[in-house]
Amino acid sequence: MLSLVVLISGGGSNLRALLEATSESAFPARVVAVGADNEAEGLGHAEAWSIPSFTVVPSTFESREAWGEELLEQILRWSPDLVVCAGFMRILPPNVVRALSPRLINTHPALLPAFPGAHAVRDALAAGVDTTGVTVHVIDEGVDTGPVIVQRAVPVHPGDTEHELHERIKTVERELLVAAVRDIAEQTVDLEELAAR
Structure with a gap:
C-alpha cells in the first residue's frame, strides 16, 4: 500500500x-x-x-x-x-x-515542455493553440522540467476564456493524477527508472 x-x-x-x-x-x-x-x-x-x-x-x-x-x-x-x-x-x-525526488510528483495544466510556469492556461490561449492538456511529472530542481509520467490532451475551443479552459483541464487533471498514483502504486510506472533516463 x-x-x-x-x-x-x-x-x-x-x-x-x-x-x-x-x-x-x-x-x-x-x-x-x-x-x-x-x-x-x-x-x-x-x-x-x-x-x-x-x-x-x-x-x-x-x-x-x-x-x-x-x-x-x-x-x-x-x-x-x-x-x-x-x-x-x-x-x-x-x-x-x-x-x-523522484518520489515527488506534480500536475501541470499543459502538455510540457509547452507552457511551463504558473500561467500555463493563459499562455496557451495567448499562443493560439488548438490543443493543450495535462502533464503529471516528477519534480526536479527546474520549473516544470522533470520527467513526464503521463500526459493527456485537452482541446481548446474557439472563444474559450481562461476560466472555461482551466475548468475542462481540471477535470482531466483529477482523472490523470489518480491514474498516475495507481500506476506508481502498482509499479507499472517506475519513478527511479524515469529519473535515471
Missing part, C-alpha cells in the same frame, strides 16, 4: 479526487497527511476524511530554505512513499527536492 502526503495551496479539488479514490478498498494507495502553505480551503477535505494536516507558511520564516527545511520535516514525519503536489503553488527549494 503506497502512502501519500499531498501538498495543496487552494481549494483542493485534486486532493478530493485522490481522497475519493483512496477511499475505495481496492485502490493501492492511502493519503496519510495533507500539507499546505497557507490556511487553504482544501484543508477542509482532509478534515472531512479525518486525515491529519499541517500548514507551513513561508512568510513566517527568514528564508525560503528555512521554510523548506520545516516543510520537509513535516513531510518526513509521515514517512510517505510518495509526495504529491496537487495544486501546490510554490516552487520547492532545492534541499526539499533533493530529499524527496
